[in-house]
Amino acid sequence: MATQEPDDKLISTEVSADETVRNERPDETVLAAKDLDVYYGEDRAIDDVSIEIPENKVTALIGPSGCGKSTFLRCINRMNDQIDVCRVDGDVVFKGKNVYDGDVDPVALRRKIGMVFQKPNPFPKSIRENVTYGLEVQGKPATEGDVERALRGAALYEEVHDKLDTSGLDLSGGQQQRLCIARAIAPDPEVILMDEPTSALDPVAASKIEDLIDTLVEEYTVIIVTHNMQQAARISDKTAVFLTGGELVEFDDTATIFENPADSRVEDYITGKFG
Amino acid sequence: MSTPPMDELFGDIDLEWEHRKNRAFRSLCFLSSILGLAALALLIADVLWEAYRGVSEYDIGIIHFITSTGSVNPDRAGMYGALVGSVLLIVLASIMTFFIGVGAAIYLEEYAPDTRLVRLIDANLANLAGVPSVVYGLVCFGLLINGPLDLGRIILVGAIALALVVLPIIIVSAMEALRAVPDSVRNGSYAIGATRWQTIRRVVLPAAMPGIMTGTILAIANAWGQTAPLLMVGAIASARHVPTGPFDDITALTVTIFDWAFRFQDQFHVLAAMGIVGLLVVLLGMNMVAIYIRSRYEKELS
């Protein structure tokens, strides 16, 4: 357990070689929220959040359950539009454009920003059809090359290349989740949102997904919600801590958050005093 | 910060066509759902118009129509005898089915072990619900009128035919109502040391009763509108005859409407429409009672 780590380090943030290279790149903001409030009916789920998320890095959103981190994620690709009672104030700016502007089409937005859900949700179709679905709805012809590229990108190709026409539901949970990642990257989005992608998986399957995220970030910007602090520490470059009430308490380099947080509430949360 | 126009960011995505397709499909779906309701409105308007013609063109008094018995003379024909027959039929059918139906539902939901016999009964129940009502009528005709039992063409036989039609419906809806009672309620009673029957009688049944009543009323409403099984057991349009008990000759409102609708004169056609208005008013009443029970029950739960 992380609590057995020596002295001042609260949680290990040992970084891989890749990550060191990544950290040296200058941050270029691809996504930003400005004074964002979200309400479900009368209840406020996000309270005045402002954040700038860097390109080609992994940003983790952590916090206790009910803190609004998933709600925030769903604001980015406007999946909250599906919920009738949900109301959003403030800006979410993607590449300089507020996605809540009247002229932004959520359908177009979601073709630029992919998403992976908490529970693996492959369609009851073949593996191939699952991967090509995104391209199909976007009216782009899908080639064998596209299928292979996406499945390789999701580190699934070796396991399924000889059974592409079997149902996606026949795969194991971890494989299903990687299939969902393949489905998300097949149309080549710019940002991938992940909503607790490993929480429904066993530890082995989860670690495969974590490795995968490490390679995904070469091409994509990854924003991941997780309730697992060790996971955030292992895989992310930046960490945002939300606390109950939908408030963004602190946002900084992951190492800073876990080793030397500025806010005492964050320190309390990370050391397990509450949450 | 200046906001770039939509084109700059999403210029490579053309959604115009897709949104148009989506809107067109949405409209198609909407029109389809309206079509069913439009047919309903048209049907009701048509019946009301024809019934209104009866009052205006043929000068048939509504009170006269309700209180007169049937007749071959359209000027004198009314629905009184037929109405009495229909009421007798569904009262008898309800008495016959309610207790058996609820008892059967209790057995299947609360007692039945998972044996081959019970699975057979379950599957059989689903099939009984799908047997055309005309077949039930034919079976009663062959068994109770011309078979080993020669009861004759009486109200009781018609009520048995209706009972066979609605019994599977009552059982299935009562089972649903019992299933809606949460197991925590049962466990609470068992934990106090109640037997299964005590639990059912004092806790489960009262909780499920509104649901059972709603389902039963809707099933009786179904019986109220049945024609084919009654025709098969020899129901006739009521002439002067007003039935007084289960052993009287069988007549019913629906059968009388059927007879009128087939007569040559236009005046019988409008009489049929007036009969249908009577039929639908009673049906509406039953549905309103069912809706009232359901809504009160929902309030109790919340």
Place this chain on the structure above:
Amino acid sequence: MSTDTDPEITSADGRVAADQRRDRLVQGGLFLCISFTLLTTLAIFWVLFNEATHFFFDGRFSDVVVSLLTGESVSQRITFVEFFAGERWDVTHSINPGYWVGPLVWGTFLITVGAAFVSIPIGTLTALYLSEYASQDVRKYLKPGLEILAGIPTIVYGFFAISFITPWLIRPAAELLGVQTRSANVAAGAIVVGIMTIPIVASISEDAMSSVPDDLRNGAYALGATKFDVSLGVVLPASVSGVFAAYILAISRAIGETMAVTIAAGFTPQIAFSPFVEIQTMTAYMVDAVRGEAVVGSIRYQSLFAVGLLLFIITLVMNLLNNKLKERYREEYR
């Protein structure tokens, strides 16, 4: 520790024992209630089979069995070939009766197919509208509307056919095409049966569509799918067995439907290919025969049961198919 069992817990006698005895008694009584349903099924099979045998042979099934046991010969009056592949249906013709059930089956087939062309597209699109597009407010009015449509007695639909559909829709259409039509015709029957089975298709399909988990919809929306893509590409394929179960049930209802087709489509058994002619379905024949004073022992009386048995078997097969499909879609999303 005492090895004596505590009488209070073992309920060897006393109040608890009495309660348990009553429990078993009640259970027996309730079992009697449910056994009624089995008795009903047995009665259906027995009566239909017994009397239908008399249509083909010189005696009821019970008589035939007795004859065979005593070694007497049983003569067959009407061959199965004649019943299933004869020339025409006219059992009461005094000189040259015909016993081919084909025209009745054809009449039922025409009505059923015509009704399916009305109820399946409209019902499916209604279900998609209810489950994917409609707001809560719209659903609040649409669903009870469909329930009312389902609750209208079939005789009222029959009246609607002869008083509105035929004079205002079918006759003008026939005149436009320059063909004759009668007050009873296939088209009117098919349309009203179609209308009355819309609620069956719509409500059962919608149940199946609503049981498709939202995860799947969100997965597609997150890829930039429109509602159109989700409805036809995800929801409909995922709920296909439930939707088919709805179709089968609606078709089975159309086959067994009696009053509306009797009034709307008529009493003329014939193999016809035009929607504007009068036909007779199996169910309408049954109404016709029983109203024509089918005397016990007459061929007309026995033909009732032969046709009834055929109708029962057809609907039974449809119902079994429907149950299989329903089981499958219940298992799919648990």
